[in-house]
Amino acid sequence: MQPNLxxxxxxIKLGEKLKHEMRHSWLSNGRQESVAEHTWRVSLMAVLIEPYLTQKIHTSKLLKMIIIHDLVEAEAGDIPAFDTLDNQRLKEQKASNEMKAIERIRDMLGSELGTELYELWLEFEQKETYEAKVANALDKLEAQIQHNEADLSTWLEIEHEMSFLLDKHVQFDPIMQQLKSLIEQEAEAKLVDGGVDVDAIKNKLYNPSHSS
Structure with missing residues (x-):
């Protein structure tokens, strides 16, 4: 079968939009980060961590999943995780917009390729397979790494707390847990250096009944 080039x-042209779709993340040089830059480094992380994972993984599938996951943002835009934490309506709207976007991408490509990418996107969203769990964890960890590299003044207050909420994304694999711990330690050091009361944050998160 000949491909419809x-x-x-x-x-491919749709993907160009990710080069100027901005995330709520800033680089170490003070410039705002694009979605494409985030996706690239998540892919790099996958290549570097893959040999050390505790289960054998289909690397090609993992990379495809990572790359296609953010492509929907070329149409749906990027909505930061903290915006949907306590906003069910916005969370549902985000999911609806992204579903429409991946369906359009599937239909644009047609053929088996369109179906394959559509199914990979759904697999990522469901977070049930090992590859999907790794992809999701790396996606979340890269975002924290980028925050750690940016000036603390670019962080929102909610992001101080989110630095310590990564456990649920990495519990499936000890190597991912170790990587998360390193990243969390860097975040904590940055917050402490910036005069943030980390103990108060941890007390609020881990002992909510005792926080005031």
Missing amino acids: TQILEV
Whole structure:
């Protein structure tokens, strides 16, 4: 079967939008980060961590999953995680927008390729397979790494707390837990250096009944 290169080119052009779709993350030089830059480094992390994971993983599948996951933001835009934490309506709207976007990408490509990418995107969202859990964990960890590298003044207060809420994403694999611990330690050191009361944050998160 000959590929429809015209359809493939259209999706490649769609990907260009991720180069100027901005995330709520800033680089160490003070410039705002694009979605494309985030996705690239999540992919790099996958390549570097893959040999040390406790289970054998399909690397090609993992990389495809990471890359296609954020492609929907070329149409749906990027909504920071903290915006949907306590906003069910916005969370549902985000999910709806992204579903429409991946369906359009599937239809743009057509053929088995479109179906494959659509199913990989759904697999990531469901977070049930080992590859999907790794992809999700790396996605969350890269975001924290980027925060750690940015000036503390770019952090929102909610992001101080979110630095200590990564456990649920890495519990499935001890190597991912170790990586998370290193990243969390860097975040804590940055907050302490910036005069943030980390003990109060931890007390609020881990002992909410005793916080005031």
